[in-house]
Amino acid sequence: MKLQYSSLLIGLLLSSTYATAEVSLIPPNAKAGECYAKVVIPAKYKSVEDRVLVQEASNKISIIPAKYKWVEEKVEVTPETKKLITIPAKYKKVSEVIEVKPATHGWHVSLKKHAAPVSKEILVAAKLKGVPIDNTTPGTCYKEYYTPETYKTVEEEVLIQKESSKEKIVPAKYEMVEKTITIKPASKKTVTVPATYEIVEEKVLVEKEKTVWKKGKNPATKLDGATGEIMCLVKIPAKYRTIKKKVVKTPATTKVVEVPAITKVIKVKKLVSPAKVEKVTIPAVKSVVKKKVLEKKSEFSWIQVGNSVDKSLTYTGHKICLVETPAITKKITKTVLDTPASVKEEIVPATHKVVKVKKLVEEAKEIKTPIAAIYKIIEKKQKISDAHQSWERILCQTNMNKDVILKIQNALKAKNYNPGKIDGVLGRDTRVALDKFQRDNSLATGGITYETLNALNINL
Numbered sequence: 001m002k003l004q005y006s007s008l009l010i011g012l013l014l015s016s017t018y019a020t021a022e023v024s025l026i027p028p029n030a031k032a033g034e035c036y037a038k039v040v041i042p043a044k045y046k047s048v049e050d051r052v053l054v055q056e057a058s059n060k061i062s063i064i065p066a067k068y069k070w071v072e073e074k075v076e077v078t079p080e081t082k083k084l085i086t087i088p089a090k091y092k093k094v095s096e097v098i099e100v101k102p103a104t105h106g107w108h109v110s111l112k113k114h115a116a117p118v119s120k121e122i123l124v125a126a127k128l129k130g131v132p133i134d135n136t137t138p139g140t141c142y143k144e145y146y147t148p149e150t151y152k153t154v155e156e157e158v159l160i161q162k163e164s165s166k167e168k169i170v171p172a173k174y175e176m177v178e179k180t181i182t183i184k185p186a187s188k189k190t191v192t193v194p195a196t197y198e199i200v201e202e203k204v205l206v207e208k209e210k211t212v213w214k215k216g217k218n219p220a221t222k223l224d225g226a227t228g229e230i231m232c233l234v235k236i237p238a239k240y241r242t243i244k245k246k247v248v249k250t251p252a253t254t255k256v257v258e259v260p261a262i263t264k265v266i267k268v269k270k271l272v273s274p275a276k277v278e279k280v281t282i283p284a285v286k287s288v289v290k291k292k293v294l295e296k297k298s299e300f301s302w303i304q305v306g307n308s309v310d311k312s313l314t315y316t317g318h319k320i321c322l323v324e325t326p327a328i329t330k331k332i333t334k335t336v337l338d339t340p341a342s343v344k345e346e347i348v349p350a351t352h353k354v355v356k357v358k359k360l361v362e363e364a365k366e367i368k369t370p371i372a373a374i375y376k377i378i379e380k381k382q383k384i385s386d387a388h389q390s391w392e393r394i395l396c397q398t399n400m401n402k403d404v405i406l407k408i409q410n411a412l413k414a415k416n417y418n419p420g421k422i423d424g425v426l427g428r429d430t431r432v433a434l435d436k437f438q439r440d441n442s443l444a445t446g447g448i449t450y451e452t453l454n455a456l457n458i459n460l
Helices: 002-013 120-128 402-414 428-440 450-455
Strands: 035-041 044-055 058-064 067-078 081-087 090-101 104-108 141-145 150-161 164-170 173-184 187-193 196-207 210-216 230-236 239-250 253-259 262-273 276-282 285-296 301-304 319-325 328-339 342-348 351-362 365-371 374-385 388-394
Touching: 044 196, 058 187, 058 253, 067 173, 081 164, 081 276, 090 285, 120 319, 164 342, 173 351, 187 365, 196 374, 239 374, 262 351, 285 328, 388 450, 402 428, 428 450
Parallel strands: 044 239, 067 262, 150 328
Antiparallel strands: 035 388, 044 374, 058 365, 067 351, 081 342, 090 328, 104 319, 141 301, 141 319, 150 285, 164 276, 173 262, 187 253, 196 239, 210 230
16 A cells, blocks of 8 residues: 555645745754655736727718798699591582483384384395485485384493592590609719628737746656656647728718609590591493384385385385484483582690609718727736746645545536546546646646645645
């Protein structure tokens, strides 16, 4: 057991950090029966406050909006147009006598009213026989073989009203369309573009870089059996604390924004096609009448009645007489154009509507208000004394036993430092927990000092 404690104590008695100050080779004012070890007294620090910029000074921009007033504006709803008015044509009725059947001279068997006509063949034969058919005076009769003339009935169109034309007014066409009117004209508005910030991390020096002495292992053993001591000067880097600060990324500015015009849609009449005049043809009016026309002439061999008749001639029993038939007429009434149709123009005035619109009186203004910088107070550690070596009274083989180690293990556990198994053995876990407790409380390291026992509230 004595050998076990000796090896464990040697590890605790070896200090880990040293100051540059020289220490005497033996403990000063040492008392008999007490154990001392050369230990490292850690550097002393105090907390100080430091003022750190968190947010830079900037400007706040506010906008005084533009001022408007309502005014009335006259808007054209329907444009001026032309209206065409028709003046119809005037007609009059006139009477006209037309010839339905012209006057004729015909050869008949007698001078009686309804005497039968003579055939063309008889007339041709008569002419061939020297009868002056073409030069005979009406009322003259000839006796001869009788061949009557033939007629046919034909239809003939008679113009009653000539073709004419009239003018027809095609009125103008409109459609209702939507018309956009400006209620508020387009303008410009100055708006604030707020400052943008970003969070940046900054390292703040908490503890400056330092150098400490650490004990090394001795590569050799002196003749008297004592353990030699090697001190190493080690550089411990500075300690920093990372803080977050808000810095201006882009300062507050203003920008001019185009404010579109405010419009209103109203319905108005739009001319699609203007009024125009179309000429309409009035066809001629005709009437169909039936009339008889000579189809075939008679032929005669005649001797004029009253003249001497050649006895050698045989009377055929036919008699021809040149009878005059007067023309047949008919009275009709026709409609003729008296005054042609015409068109006159009338101006249809435009119509208007009064609407209310906004008019700019005063443009928007920009006002800048300063925003002060923001600072934050942080705590820093400031060294007030360097680490150094010193001879301190410690526990050793003469005054350490299982009960003392149990007290140390329980005290460490009570302060939330894990000593490992509570067994009264100064093992690795107990040494690690003890070293951490000493460093956390700025106690001397390198041995179990009475200062450490007092901090653990252990009375021996």
